[in-house]
Amino acid sequence: MSADYKVHGDVAVIALNNPPVNGMGLETRLAIVAGIEKATADAAVKAIVITGQGKAFSGGADVREFGTPKALQEPNLRSVFAFVENCSKPVVAAMHSVVMGGGLELALVCHYRLAAPGTSVALPEVKLGLIPGAGGTQRLPRALGVEPALNMIVSGEPIKSEMLAMLPGQKLLDQMATSPQTLMDEALAFAREIADVRPLPKVRDLPCKHPQGDAYFQFARNMVKGMAANYPAPPKALDAVEAATKHKFDEGMAIEREIFINLMWTPESRALRHLFAAQRAASKIADLPSDTPVRNIQLVAVIGAGMMGGGIAMNFLNAGIAVKMLETKQEALDRGVATIQKNYQDRIKKGKLKEDAYAKRMALLSTTLSYDDIKEADLVIEAVFEELGVKEIVFKQLDAVMKPGAILASNTSTLDVNSIANFTKRPQDVVGMHFFSPANVMKLLEVVRGKNTAKDVLATVMDVAKKIKKIAVVSGVCDGFIGNRMINQFGRQAGFLLDEGCTPAQVDRAAEKFGWAMGPFRMSDLAGNDISWAIRKRRYQEQPNLRFSKTADLLCEQGRFGQKTGAGWYDYKPGKRDAIPSKDVEAMIAKHRADIGITPRRISDEEIVQRLTFALVNEAAHILEEGIASKASDIDMVYISGYGFPMYRGGPMNYANELGLFNVVQAMHRFAANPHDDAEFWKPAPLLTQLAAEGKTFN
Ligand code: NAD
Numbered sequence: 001m002s003a004d005y006k007v008h009g010d011v012a013v014i015a016l017n018n019p020p021v022n023g024m025g026l027e028t029r030l031a032i033v034a035g036i037e038k039a040t041a042d043a044a045v046k047a048i049v050i051t052g053q054g055k056a057f058s059g060g061a062d063v064r065e066f067g068t069p070k071a072l073q074e075p076n077l078r079s080v081f082a083f084v085e086n087c088s089k090p091v092v093a094a095m096h097s098v099v100m101g102g103g104l105e106l107a108l109v110c111h112y113r114l115a116a117p118g119t120s121v122a123l124p125e126v127k128l129g130l131i132p133g134a135g136g137t138q139r140l141p142r143a144l145g146v147e148p149a150l151n152m153i154v155s156g157e158p159i160k161s162e163m164l165a166m167l168p169g170q171k172l173l174d175q176m177a178t179s180p181q182t183l184m185d186e187a188l189a190f191a192r193e194i195a196d197v198r199p200l201p202k203v204r205d206l207p208c209k210h211p212q213g214d215a216y217f218q219f220a221r222n223m224v225k226g227m228a229a230n231y232p233a234p235p236k237a238l239d240a241v242e243a244a245t246k247h248k249f250d251e252g253m254a255i256e257r258e259i260f261i262n263l264m265w266t267p268e269s270r271a272l273r274h275l276f277a278a279q280r281a282a283s284k285i286a287d288l289p290s291d292t293p294v295r296n297i298q299l300v301a302v303i304g305a306g307m308m309g310g311g312i313a314m315n316f317l318n319a320g321i322a323v324k325m326l327e328t329k330q331e332a333l334d335r336g337v338a339t340i341q342k343n344y345q346d347r348i349k350k351g352k353l354k355e356d357a358y359a360k361r362m363a364l365l366s367t368t369l370s371y372d373d374i375k376e377a378d379l380v381i382e383a384v385f386e387e388l389g390v391k392e393i394v395f396k397q398l399d400a401v402m403k404p405g406a407i408l409a410s411n412t413s414t415l416d417v418n419s420i421a422n423f424t425k426r427p428q429d430v431v432g433m434h435f436f437s438p439a440n441v442m443k444l445l446e447v448v449r450g451k452n453t454a455k456d457v458l459a460t461v462m463d464v465a466k467k468i469k470k471i472a473v474v475s476g477v478c479d480g481f482i483g484n485r486m487i488n489q490f491g492r493q494a495g496f497l498l499d500e501g502c503t504p505a506q507v508d509r510a511a512e513k514f515g516w517a518m519g520p521f522r523m524s525d526l527a528g529n530d531i532s533w534a535i536r537k538r539r540y541q542e543q544p545n546l547r548f549s550k551t552a553d554l555l556c557e558q559g560r561f562g563q564k565t566g567a568g569w570y571d572y573k574p575g576k577r578d579a580i581p582s583k584d585v586e587a588m589i590a591k592h593r594a595d596i597g598i599t600p601r602r603i604s605d606e607e608i609v610q611r612l613t614f615a616l617v618n619e620a621a622h623i624l625e626e627g628i629a630s631k632a633s634d635i636d637m638v639y640i641s642g643y644g645f646p647m648y649r650g651g652p653m654n655y656a657n658e659l660g661l662f663n664v665v666q667a668m669h670r671f672a673a674n675p676h677d678d679a680e681f682w683k684p685a686p687l688l689t690q691l692a693a694e695g696k697t698f699n
Pocket of ligand 1: 303304305306307308309326327328332382383384385386387390393394411412413414434435436437
């Protein structure tokens with residue numbers, strides 16, 4: 001049974017019991033119905049309280065049931081809710097901690113509701129490309145008022161119970177409890193007080209009108225359209241709420257249902273649900289049992305206080321974990337600390353950080369020039385220059401001083417983590433922690449598992465990642481790991497597009513119309529064109545037969561490194577970040593085209609997007625094949641959280657699955673036949689060929 005039933009004198013309590021968040025899976029749904037039946041049949045029971053045990057009232061539908069037959073099995077949520085609402089005895093919801101989605105819809109069918117202070121209340125379905133599907137869009141506007149309900153449903157964001165209780169005229173909360181600890185006693189007392197009230201109040205019977213009616217919805221529609229351009233759910237949520245104001249309750253319920261089902265079938269909702277599952281899956285590693293012990297991390301040392309070191313340190317300070325930064329020179333430390341202070345000051349100015357929180361964070365930070373001072377650290381993260389020789393010096397020092405059991409991590413982007421591990425006599429304690437710039441902002445962390453990385457080291461780093469609120473994805477050791485190895489192919493293809501006739505602005509526009517946060521050339525101008533230049537120079541040595549467009553080298557030879565030099569693929573005005581198409585760069589590309597004998601042709605946006613995306617997908621197929629990534633959904637997480645791939649397309653692998661891998665391979669054959677592209681580039685990875693032939697997807 002996923003709910004416990006207990007009678008306290010004349011009040012029955014149904015306490016949901018399905019950890020971690022009392023998701024309403026089949027057993028829980030059955031247990032709610034059984035509890036209501038039992039209480040109804042018991043003459044001694046005058047009222048019923050529904051609450052949740054543990055960390056939540058209820059987080060809504062049970063995500064573990066998604067896509068399984070159980071999710072659809074009766075009693076489904078709607079049947080359960082109708083049963084609760086029609087109960088002949090008063091039902092009181094005692095809400096605390098988390099009340100989300102179906103959890104809130106359950107509370108809304110109870111006759112009365114109490115909440116503990118600090119309860120997070122939300123209808124987050126839009127985040128999965130859906131709308132609430134069990135009455136949320138019809139009952140919340142009645143209980144809370146049309147405007148605040150619409151804001152909650154369209155944004156999906158949680159609101160604290162105290163805030164809700166203050167809304168004028170709200171009927172969502174009948175009483176605020178004094179504290180979470182006293183909630184149950186207060187709910188029992190409340191239930192006794194209202195035990196004899198008849199008829200029982202139902203949210204469905206409340207009026208639902210907005211004083212400005214159509215004018216309000218027109219205004220709201222424009223707002224939502226502006227904010228949610230590529231997401232179909234928010235405007236549909238608005239339609240559902242408007243229906244609540246225009247139709248009888250049961251008609252509104254039917255409209256909500258129809259919208260919900262139609263949204264379920266949109267590629268955007270499929271993509272968002274895929275990512276929801278992908279994020280959970282990323283933290284599960286096949287050969288790492290969930291009970292793998294983790295090492296205790298209380299003190300972190302960061303070696304190198306440069307651009308990455310400072311940002312990395314901030315993550316830990318934000319999470320309340322002490323950090324010691326080590327450098328070779330005092331000036332470098334001072335510069336690093338000043339940058340951290342400036343970043344925090346900017347947040348204070350924007351009202352996003354309080355002075356006392358800032359002071360607490362800075363108090364956790366200390367600096368040193370001596371390895372002796374960091375030897376007690378539980379985790380060291382190295383972020384020094386990207387040169388193997390420098391890494392060698394650092395890791396040999398660390399090996400000599402660090403206490404046994406300390407985890408030694410490198411933030412290297414391109415070097416071999418196994419070689420770095422072998423600079424020590426404890427390769428089992430070495431792991432890659434590849435943060436993305438700016439490290440205090442970017443969500444992605446590639447956790448690079450070396451050949452000898454111990455399981456508890458991996459488990460600890462995954463656990464630490466959660467504490468510092470990163471999305472961690474495990475990658476094997478290879479050049480560029482998952483993300484940069486793929487982006488290198490994407491960059492090569494972007495170069496071929498220039499050679500054939502595109503301008504940087506045209507490629508970026510097509511990519512951005514597809515949904516990328518930034519096209520490849522704007523992205524490169526931001527990151528610094530010199531960085532990829534250095535990587536290419538190494539490639540020219542290692543793989544002399546690999547074809548590249550020469551345009552990026554020509555650009556760098558002119559010192560156009562991007563925003564930092566005021567000129568890159570685009571021109572920039574001093575102090576501004578707006579990318580202005582550059583006549584000089586376009587002329588340089590045209591001259592190069594003429595030099596290599598290409599007559600430019602007009603390339604469609606569709607071809608641009610396909611060539612860029614399939615370049616990623618093909619490399620990703622190699623990455624899967626080689627076991628560098630253990631599942632396709634991990635690759636999607638990398639691209640969504642680290643590279644600005646559009647969320648509503650679910651990542652490159654999900655996008656390819658949606659198109660059909662057969663179609664992807666066909667397009668690659670077409671591109672290979674283009675004499676100005678690179679036939680070798682477009683050779684499909686064996687895994688891709690196989691899956692396409694079998695009619696399968698990357699899942
Ligand atoms: P940076 O040049 O800004 O900082 C490097 C710092 O390391 C400098 O402050 C330098 O004084 C210090 N340093 C050098 N040798 C040292 C030593 N022996 N002991 C202690 N400190 C030393 O470089 P960065 O951009 O912060 O990159 C650092 C590492 O992070 C590199 O491995 C890089 O590949 C990786 N990385 C960089 C990015 C990025 O976008 N910049 C992204 C991911 C990973």
